[in-house]
Amino acid sequence: MGLRRKIKNFLFTRKFSKKKYLTNINKKNILITGANSGIGLALTKRLLELDNKIIAIYRENFENLTNIKDKNLSIIKYDLRKINESENFEKKIKETSVDLILNCAGVFGPSFDNQQIENLDFEKFQEVLTVNSISILKILQIILNNRSSLKNLEILVNISSDAGSTYLNNEGNAYMYRASKAALNSITKNMSVDLMLKFKTIVFAIDPGNVQSGMNPGGQLKADVCANLIINLMSSNVHLLNGKFLEANFTFENKEK
Numbered sequence: 001m002g003l004r005r006k007i008k009n010f011l012f013t014r015k016f017s018k019k020k021y022l023t024n025i026n027k028k029n030i031l032i033t034g035a036n037s038g039i040g041l042a043l044t045k046r047l048l049e050l051d052n053k054i055i056a057i058y059r060e061n062f063e064n065l066t067n068i069k070d071k072n073l074s075i076i077k078y079d080l081r082k083i084n085e086s087e088n089f090e091k092k093i094k095e096t097s098v099d100l101i102l103n104c105a106g107v108f109g110p111s112f113d114n115q116q117i118e119n120l121d122f123e124k125f126q127e128v129l130t131v132n133s134i135s136i137l138k139i140l141q142i143i144l145n146n147r148s149s150l151k152n153l154e155i156l157v158n159i160s161s162d163a164g165s166t167y168l169n170n171e172g173n174a175y176m177y178r179a180s181k182a183a184l185n186s187i188t189k190n191m192s193v194d195l196m197l198k199f200k201t202i203v204f205a206i207d208p209g210n211v212q213s214g215m216n217p218g219g220q221l222k223a224d225v226c227a228n229l230i231i232n233l234m235s236s237n238v239h240l241l242n243g244k245f246l247e248a249n250f251t252f253e254n255k256e257k
Contacts, residue, residue, distance in 0.1 A: 030102065
């Protein structure tokens with residue numbers, strides 16, 4: 001990383017270093033997908049610090065989760081590329097009360113060069129769609145079918161991307177990733193209507209911006225700072241966010257796309 005970029009990243013992170021965060025998310029049962037890395041891992045650690053019980057979903061690697069020594073952490077293996085192989089998840093989640101769901105699992109798919117029309121791999125395309133959007137419906141379906149009601153489910157948050165915005169797309173390419181996030185945004189809006197009517201559950205999507213992760217190691221915003229911002233958002237006026245797509249990168253203002 002060049003000096004100019006290091007300075008830019010430092011100033012960007014410092015912008016949030018003295019921010020006062022709200023912390024009234026506590027004593028909750030919280031399900032987090034993609035919990036072994038990136039934003040999911042950062043949220044897991046921070047929400048445990050705030051005295052919550054975390055059900056952490058991972059695909060294959062779980063070493064970061066096993067390094068967390070906390071009796072309030074439960075980890076479950078569930079490969080979201082194979083959503084019908086859900087027996088392990090169903091068994092462990094059965095009759096578990098869930099107050100919040102944070103869907104952080106996501107994949108980009110092949111490189112930009114391999115997401116052009118001429119060389120699309122449609123099996124990979126289906127995999128990206130499944131992980132980034134369809135799996136969220138499957139997880140919710142399992143929870144619905146395992147419990148008599150979802151009265152305890154207060155908030156459901158999907159980590160999305162402005163790559164899913166048709167309005168902002170002026171670059172093309174990345175067909176798999178863009179389509180999967182567009183589908184996620186549509187699913188989020190649909191769930192916000194259904195779950196609000198049935199259970200008063202607040203559902204919204206967040207574009208977290210340029211965050212450091214395994215998918216984006218050069219990101220400007222550290223994952224732990226992003227986690228604090230997301231928790232802060234859920235802690236204040238969350239009733240205004242149902243059905244929204246929020247841009248979280250700089251000011252965390254409520255911006256629809």
